[in-house]
Amino acid sequence: xxxxxxxxxxxxxxxxxxxxxxxxxxxxxxxxxxxxxxxxxxxxxxxxxxxxxxxxxxxxxxx
Numbered sequence: 001x002x003x004x005x006x007x008x009x010x011x012x013x014x015x016x017x018x019x020x021x022x023x024x025x026x027x028x029x030x031x032x033x034x035x036x037x038x039x040x041x042x043x044x045x046x047x048x049x050x051x052x053x054x055x056x057x058x059x060x061x062x063x
Contacts (some may be wrong), residue, residue, distance in 0.1 A: 005059035030056035 007018035010028065015037065021028035039045025 006053065006056045006058055007059055007062070009062050014049075015058075016049055016052045016056060019056055019059070020052075021054075 002023055004023045005019050006015035007022050008015040009018075010022075011018040012032070017031035018028045019024075020031045035045045035049050037045070038048070
């Protein structure tokens, strides 16, 4: 089982979307679009992103 880590090497801001993409083996653009759409249309995209940035640890391979 893969652990969930933030990927700051491929990430744009905190590496949350890149880390989620690595974990689920998807393109990080999918997660970025999802967070932006949630922010624009529902006004709640930034808070979950910020919480994930605090909760998910950095990838130890890139420290």
